[in-house]
Amino acid sequence: MDIMEAMRARHSVRSYTDKPIEGETLQALETLIGECNRESGLHIQLVRNEPMAFDSTMAHYGKFSGVRNYLAMVGKKDKRLDETCGYYGEKIVLAAQTLGLNTCWVGLTFKKIPDAFQIADGEKLAIVIAIGYGATQGAAHKSKDSAAVSKAKDAPEWFKNGVEAALLAPTAINQQKFLFTLHGDKVSAKAGLGPFSKVDLGIVKYHFELGSGKERAVWL
Ligand SMILES: Cc1cc2nc3c(=O)[nH]c(=O)nc-3n(C[C@H](O)[C@H](O)[C@H](O)COP(=O)(O)O)c2cc1C
Numbered sequence: 194m195d196i197m198e199a200m201r202a203r204h205s206v207r208s209y210t211d212k213p214i215e216g217e218t219l220q221a222l223e224t225l226i227g228e229c230n231r232e233s234g235l236h237i238q239l240v241r242n243e244p245m246a247f248d249s250t251m252a253h254y255g256k257f258s259g260v261r262n263y264l265a266m267v268g269k270k271d272k273r274l275d276e277t278c279g280y281y282g283e284k285i286v287l288a289a290q291t292l293g294l295n296t297c298w299v300g301l302t303f304k305k306i307p308d309a310f311q312i313a314d315g316e317k318l319a320i321v322i323a324i325g326y327g328a329t330q331g332a333a334h335k336s337k338d339s340a341a342v343s344k345a346k347d348a349p350e351w352f353k354n355g356v357e358a359a360l361l362a363p364t365a366i367n368q369q370k371f372l373f374t375l376h377g378d379k380v381s382a383k384a385g386l387g388p389f390s391k392v393d394l395g396i397v398k399y400h401f402e403l404g405s406g407k408e409r410a411v412w413l
Contacts (some may be wrong), residue, residue, distance in 0.1 A: 204331025208331025279395020295327030358404020
């Protein structure tokens, strides 16, 4: 499965089997996390065999079961932290999908377990991502249409493909509150108002880059 197929195959999965993440899969995941941390300055950590974060009433209320591994999206407190976590977290999410793993971004329905991961001085935990072998593959979300999340006159094919890819992305409570606007050969991306909408923005920008085939330089 390549990364474009992974974008279509990925759905949030909240129920996991007890198969551990190990061997080459674990190695590939840790290598990518290391690359993302070096490039972004984030302090993303893979927490394995830690069932307590998703053992609370809140997690059950959120319909999670069998979650024993998650990514702690940690980084320096600054105004771009959420968006950066969204961008790099989704890069790991889609790579995980190609490795046969499943994921779910989780902003609320988990418990922060002290000592399960590190938060250095000046850092904070922005969000977590449950990861593991799903008991199911999830299901496609309902989606807005392109016109609701983009503005462009005579949109070129690459822009349409970028928006289409962004609509496949996970967003908090499936809110899809983002807007892509075309300005010549550049694009501006804005987050709307809503919980975790800045994390969503990073996520959808990563999808847009993949779908459009454009590099990060496309952003205005
Ligand atoms: C930033 C963010 C936060 C999320 N927080 C939660 C959460 O706390 N609990 C939960 O069950 N799902 C959470 N989700 C998953 C969304 O509900 C899910 O991505 C959305 O409904 C779209 O479905 P899909 O991921 O299957 O495409 C979150 C997703 C994102 C992107």
